[in-house]
Amino acid sequence: MDLSSQRQAVDGQVEVAFKVNGTAERLRVDPRTTLLDALRERLQLTGTKKGCDRGQCGACTVHVDGRRVLSCLTLVAMVEGREVTTIEGLAEDDQLHPVQRAFIECDGFQCGFCTPGQIMSAVAVLREGHATTDAQIREAMSGNICRCGAYPAIVEAVKQARS
Amino acid sequence: MRSVDREDGPVKVTGAATYAADHHPDGLAYGYLLTSTVARGTILAMDTAQAEKAPGVIAIYTPFHPLELRPYAKEENGELTPPIQNTDVRYYGQAIGLVVAETFEQARDAAALVSTRCDAERPRASFTDGLPSAVGTSVVDVLADGVSSIDEALDAGDVTVTATYTTPAETHVAMEPHATVAFWTGDQVTVHTATQGVRLVVDRLSETLAMDPARFRVINPYVGGGFGNKWDMWPHTPLTVAAARALGRPVKTVLTREQVFTVVGHRPLTAQTVSLSAARDGTLVAVKNDGVSSKSASNGFHEQPANLSLALYGSANLHVSRKAVTLDVPATTIMRAPGESNGSFALESALDELAGELGMDPVDLRRKNDTPVHPATGLPWSSKHLAECYTVGAERFGWSRRSPRPGTVTDGDWLVGLGMATATYGAGRGQASINVRLRDDGRAVVSGTAADLGTGQSTVFAVLAADRLGIPVGRVVPELGDSATPPAANAGGSGSTSTNGPAVQLAADAAKEALVKLATEHEKSPFHGQEVTFSAGEVRSGGDGMPFGELLTSLGVAAVEATATSPRNPVRDHAFRSFGAHFCEVRVNRWTGEPRVTRWSCVVDAGTIVNATTARSQIVGGVVMGIGQALLEDLRIEPETGRFGNATMADYLVPINADIPPIDVEFLNYPDTLLSDLGARGIGELGNVGAAAAVANAVHNATGKRIRDLPITLDKLL
Secondary structure, three states: OOOHHHOOOOOOOEEEEEEEOOEEEEEEEOOOOEHHHHHHHHOOOOOOOOOOOOOOOOOOEEEEOOEEEEHHHOEHHHHOOOEEEOHHHOOEOOEOOHHHHHHHHOOOOOOOOOHHHHHHHHHHHHHHOOOOOHHHHHHHOOOOOOOOOOHHHHHHHHHHHHO | OOOOOOOOHHHHHHOOOOOHHHOOOOOOEEEEEEEOOOOOEEEEEEEOHHHHHOOOEEEEEEOOEOOOOOOOOOOOOOOOOOOOOOOEEOOOOOEEEEEEEOOHHHHHHHHHOOEEEEEEOOOOOOHHHHHHHOEEEEEEEEOOOOOOOHHHHHHHOOEEEEEEEEEOEEOOOOOOOOEEEEEEEOOEEEEEEOOOOHHHHHHHHHHHOOOOHHHEEEEOOOOOOOOOOOOOOOOHHHHHHHHHHHHOOOEEEEOOHHHHHHHOOEEOOEEEEEEEEEOOOOOEEEEEEEEEEEEEOOOOOOOOHHHHHHOOOOOOOEEEEEEEEEEOOOOEOOOOOOOHHHHHHHHHHHHHHHHHHHOOOHHHHHHHOOOOEOOOOOOEEOOOOHHHHHHHHHHHHOHHHOOOOOOOOEEOOEEEEEEEEEEEEEOOOOOEEEEEEEEOOOOEEEEOOOOOOOOOHHHHHHHHHHHHHOOOHHHEEEEOOEOOOOOOOOOOOOOHHHHHHHHHHHHHHHHHHHHHHHHHHOOOOOOOOOOOEEEOOEEEEOOEEEEHHHHHHHHOOOEEEEEEEEOOOOOOOOEOEEEEEEEEEEEEEOOOOOEEEEEEEEEEEOEOOOOHHHHHHHHHHHHHHHHHHHHOOOEOEOOOOOOEOOOOOOOOOOOOHHHOOOEEEEEOOOOOOOOOOOOEOOOOOHHHOOHHHHHHHHHHHHHOOOOOEOOOOHHHOO
């Protein structure tokens, strides 16, 4: 099927104001821009990773108003007025967040590419109280794929951060 | 054994590690690949008029408006033909163009506006259909005196089993999609690209762009997983580098996940017909494996899964053959433990079947055929403690609780089975050069072109240099993945630590010597003209010592450095392999057939373990990938179209957290001193080999069903 006659490239821009890691940002963007691409390509916050761009891998997980969301399935225009937290905003005053420390101490990663998403999920899972048993942790962390296979250590890291 | 936290941990948990796609040079433009939507044929026309008018579009390259690229000189497990040099379509999802625009969104949108007309032919896309006409004459026969054929040897045994084992296409699914960022400064180009070896990229680019290798600087310190898929340089890289040159501005191209499934290669399908013949006491008398692999029409690489049958168990008579079925599919390439992963599924399943026929415990059968020499060459193994792996593993796992009668142990709705298999992978040591620089800030920089795909290689560098220099690990700065540094081993074939490790030690020693020379010869040195030694990070003479950083600072010398080269392994009268043993428990739901892996122990004999923390993660990762191979992974080729039918991360299933139980790993840690003074072999592939068979054997023990076709999905267990 030839779709070209039905499509028109979009030229307009939208303006969006939101907070990222406590800093107010105002962007004029192509309305097709995802939160993920805005973070990475416009704000150079490249800690958030694009693994699939389809909401299938979890690598792009960030917090919007404290809730974990997939930034690849979120248009940046949708976060107008909201507070976004990325992996770069987790440590405070150069002190690693307890979950970040636990991931290092438990070796909860290898290549590190899924790690920002894993950590953002883990922080939210702990906050939500969804980490009371090993089985619950495994289930709650199953939206974040780790192809290196660090899962057992990720479970250990979440438990360590919980205590 | 040392257990050291990953040196790159802090940058990886804070998002500060810069992977290829994280680079953003000024003036950056975005590339987006166009890919074919037929599997075989000729492109007749590509209408780019509308796309060219779309906002932000800078250029569109196609076979009708190409960037000139020359064929590669030799295959590196990928294609010889660079993209868009002709109108041939060899597989579905082939790169047939590149759109470059001001933004990613504009490039993606414009790509959708290009319409392509093809003269399509029916592709060869069924491995099964191609099996009868598989091609290949490569055969190895090792026969005892007086035996005229392997079949004669098979007939001589008391018990024989024969079966065919098949494995689907798999794909790597490294979390980081392949990405390239290129920018030119005059006639020099800097390339950030995801690779298992920056030198590989320099070689490839200099071939295809017909330029002196010295004009390329390839930098890639952090790699988001490789598993073989980032060994070759794939089409987006030369297109991006050439487009950046043509346009005079930086270009970034990141493959979409769907493109990763087709543009960068996959593990071929295999079929192996294995016959084992044994005496009543379990002694193997003949091993025969006829192995076939799929092969892309685009390139030469295919697996030789039968080869493992030559190397694992003693038998007076051995036979393997290797054939291939050519398909019109994306490039077939190396994936973790190429050949041996699939080879072990067949061989280790067959051993289990033979144990059943003999009424022997599977561990006892393997012990019986454990051999101190390479079965095919007769060379003694350099260091082999496989028997101890079996003993330690059986004890840790509780193997004695296994019921010899399949299908007899239940726990509520679950049938419970235990299985085991041998792990093994080839070992070797190549040549590597490493530079060690002792700086006036008291730090030691260790550099070489090596890659850390998540393996822990950079931490291994830090541990080895720290130990050699007598300083804390935290004062070593590893610098990997830069083509401007000395040529070290690329990451592949489980050879990084065995090859680069000795070079790090030699370079640290050479740097110490350089420092001692400076300390004794520099006129302002407090050690001038004295006899000095270097230990614990200090230059010492008599009772006085001074840390090297302090000495350098006092002399106004920023650093002393030395580069050393460790040669390839010269030993020819021994054979080298890593070994191990997997033990696992599988539960199969009696109503749904759902298989779940619930326990795992793995004991590893891989020589010296430099860092148990990262080594354990390597073994665990191999096992997890093996569980995926056993139960989930199946890249489906649609026979009518040659299209991968499940080319997304939602449809090509890999293990998720909920699929994986705790995994117990034990290292024997016997140095292999014939391989090197360091004594380290390799662990990258080892954990993967045998893992799928251990699961299949446990499934059989649980259910009595022998599944010889991976993956073991619940439909096969109902």
